Amino acid sequence: MSETTAPASPHTDELLGRYESSLLGVFGRPTLVLEHGDGAWVWDVDGRRYLDLVGGLAVNALGHNHPALVAAVSKQAGQLVHVSNFFTSVPQVELAERILGITGAPEGSAVFFCNSGTEAIEAAVKLARRTGRTGIIAAEGAFHGRTTGALALTHKPVFREPFEPLMPGVVHVPWGDVAALEHAVGPDTSALVLEPIQGEGGVVPAEPEFLQAARRLTAEAGALLVVDEIQTGVGRTGTWFACEQAGVVPDAMTLAKGLGGGVPIGALVTFGPEATALLAAGQHGTTFGGNPLSCAAALAVLDTIEQQDLMAHVREVGDHLQRRIEALDDPRVTGIRGSGLLRAVTLAGDWSAAVTAHGRDAGLILNPVAPDAVRLAPPLVVTAEQLDLFVDALPGLLDLAERDAT
Template structure:
């Protein structure tokens, strides 16, 4: 048996063991990854892939970044866990750093994931609603805020939501981007509006110009809290630290995760102004939230983005990637949506899964986020040459796909 055949057999064996050991909610992933370096990853067969999805917009600094490795190694050898019964310096430094980047007075709660950050935001909203006599929440159709029961109650996707209802929270859904529908739905009895600055799992769908500012104005007029879910869009992904900064607004509550930890599990909920002091002692908690290792990782991510000018790189490389994909002359390409290094190649037919498979065979990892949309969210350290290699390969990738 050749070395390559042996490696392929090992990979197949690992996938079979995965199928035998894990619940079937993910199916069996098609590739077993064993290592990464920069924007590249390798599978067990030794095949190299350009990673254009970055663990679903998580691996901000790519793979094996020395700043992240050093920060995590140093911290785990010092103290790896304290719980919320004690203070650790990395969590305090991280909260201070986030508030500084946001440029508005607020308070931070650290969690372990985006779903947990949204659960925190939901509890803030429920407490606010009961204190002010408000009941229902407004969220967007096709929005995604997580899969735990609280977060799922805010998620406007019937395919993943309906089988787990009914939900204890009264959430009313409106079409995303429809300012008139939002205005009609939000009254003085509404406690909050939950929105993504761009809908991620719906296919990287941006709102019309001015929509986020209008949402801010509607909430100001009615007294509802504006909660922005930036689980995917923050930490430089769109070329700003936070996507809402493109619109010049400040939410009442902001949720973060994914790219903040660069691969380590972390989430954050930030309450601005009065929303930051809604919780009393004992109202919420997390054993692992504020973990010093994850906090140290997040600080390394923020420091590296700042030091290496990765916000500007996200803008420049995002324009290069979007322009390159849009310029591909192929009947399957309809256009490109998104901003910075958070994009979707929009297709003219529901063949995104086939495009994903063809790209994998060509050495590129992309994500069929919707049947007609392929998500592209490479690490912020991706280079112009790497983007160029994907754009150059895209016509041949599309040629393999049958509409």
């Protein structure tokens, strides 16, 4: 799997030492220093090649060095990179129109651009607060970001506890529990915020009935249904947005990650005039959101997904991956969950960290999303043959993980 070329300089160890002496250690020590990429492959500074099956955590939708994205960013950089929000630009207007088109949002809908998923969630929180209610419902296992407002919606205690007290009024209900939703949604609820598939929670899909109940209950209570498509959107699950697969139309949707193909951009989409009217001039803003460069990048991503029929490809190779995993007939592999190219391979033991480490040594970039689950979120352009490299390697990686545990 590994491919070695003439070693680059400076080498990995030197650069990681410099990293640790100059960057805030919120991510710990990185495992690689990556230098360049092509498609689903990346190379480190020592010339080693890796199959990128994480895609920048579902960000690199078109893979690395895709010619359409490179051309769009290069062209826009030579024209206009940034303007203040006193003005707009052609890419910003065109991207907003394009997003409204692919979401199927009704007349009176609108888009707010920002720079990341957590900023899109912050905008959704402010949208919810403008209803005049203060209660927000999220799900156990949810991850919605790490800024303080978004962190109040994120469930994992290790993220929350160092920064408490957080924004009041947020409650978490058991994932997938319709009865708990029925009990929680009420006259004080401003918004219910849900991921169609909990990404950081372990790639755990919502049953269609759960999302449909969320839509019904919020509509009955006059609350907003906010669907967090930050990780699942932009073709990742084989449709533009994962909530489509449950037939659910939200009041608001958050986007980021794959939208810019690696160029930072986030968005809040409001559905219909009532939700759109909740935020008026001066009530929210951002300096860099919707800049021409990021919007040009996002337009190139959306164009390429459509022109190359990548959503059909995602469904095809995602189904291929599922069949191959199920055909392994290895008792240490208990299943595969998720949709399209957002998947978790589940294991019979807490081996995911060891599988990831040994996979990296073998030239595979994986993500141990849970102790017993390995997440895959490769570029949408990944091939079935490339996914087979992982499947074929997995039994051997598990052999090594079991050996480590003894």
